Amino acid sequence: CKEGLKTGDFHEGMAWFTSNEQQYGFIDTTGTEVIPMRYYTDEIAMPKFIADFHEGYTLSGAEDFVGTESITVYRLMDKMMVRPAFKVEGPVYEGVALNSADKKFGFIKPDGTQAIPCEYDYTPSCVSGDMLSSSYRFSNGVAAVRKNGKWGYIDHNGNSTF
Template sequence: MDVKPILIKIAIISSILSPELSYSSSDLLRDNIDTTTQENSSINIVGTSKDKTELDNIRNKILSTSRYSFVGNFSEGLAAVERNDKYGFINTDGKEVVPLQYDLIGIGGFKRGLIAVQKNHKWGFINNSGQEVVELKYQDTWSFEEDITGVKKDDKWGFIDTNGEVFVPFQYEHAGYFAGGLVPVSKNNKHGYIDDTGQTVIELQYDWAYVFNEGLAGIEIDGKAGFINTMGQVVIPLIYDSAWAFSEGLAPVKKDGKWGYINTEGNVVIPFKYDYADIFSMGVGIVKLNGEELRVNRQGQIVD
């Protein structure tokens, strides 16, 4: 396979942050702060005339701001914000409840009341009060998709619970994130799956294993890729050079140097003719052909 997306970093901040949304509490606590509500409106304007933020308190959205470089979507009442390469969190009133002190934050917002944060190259977790629940001491981590999550320490992956207690010892070379109750792990260069109790449910036998999505996961043996179900049964033969995850019922796969799309039954839906193909999102797949990036619908038609 061309890339191993199982290890996409949790710290890709651009996944959750938008330059059009943002703000901070040290600013909110300054003198001459103007906090008003427009008549017959849910819109609050917080800050000074030169440095202010418009908030929609009903929809929990930030409409505009000049305070931050980035701000994320609200999650469990908080939104991530960034200024001068430091990240913190604000609440729906625009108050900074977690100071801007972290170098990176986890994608996807709070999960089970926690979010991953990084400082001085070490990861841990805080709750939505800003309290450090899991000490910042790990090399890497995933978010809490289940009640346990993978963390990396001394170049080995293990799993901790939401209190920071080690649930599965540090023994794996790689670990993904939970999806469908299973997570891919590897040991001695062989990949398989464990469940949320730490039990091995699909033996470590593959050269590579991806996370489950829509009930199927891509696996690779001897340079060929196919798909298995959660029972470990091969449901789409290993006949592809590369394969990405299923999304909206389709998966991009590569065969004989060209990409196309198959459905969950293994039938070719969009022919193999592209130089690259990405997963579907909102009814559209991004493909490349002769150096040009295009968008295709589920019928393989080019769309604007």
């Protein structure tokens, strides 16, 4: 790695890199720049982090000029990051990502369609810093969620154990 560059771990054959923590890019396992270092957020937003690739998608966290924080999902397409028009709360696991509306959580597909409605309770354990905890993400076909103060599991169709 070049002197002065910071890099992340390799996931799906790529790792993020930055020299100034405001512009990010991705390199492959040979050190070749796959995605050039540049801004991945709106021109008025300052990047706060960029996540590792997971299931072909990555996340970028940003804060705009009035302090509003957001997380945007990107996918790799022809060596360019493509920004869909929706926000998420965590990485893509088993084809869906956590999203929120009106202080409730649900799951959204990478194409922007709502997979499971936002009807699950917020809990501090569901998002820890920049990383999503094992709650509120799918693994082996189910996700642990909380509704009306009770924990249970849901499948990809929203069927639950409550």
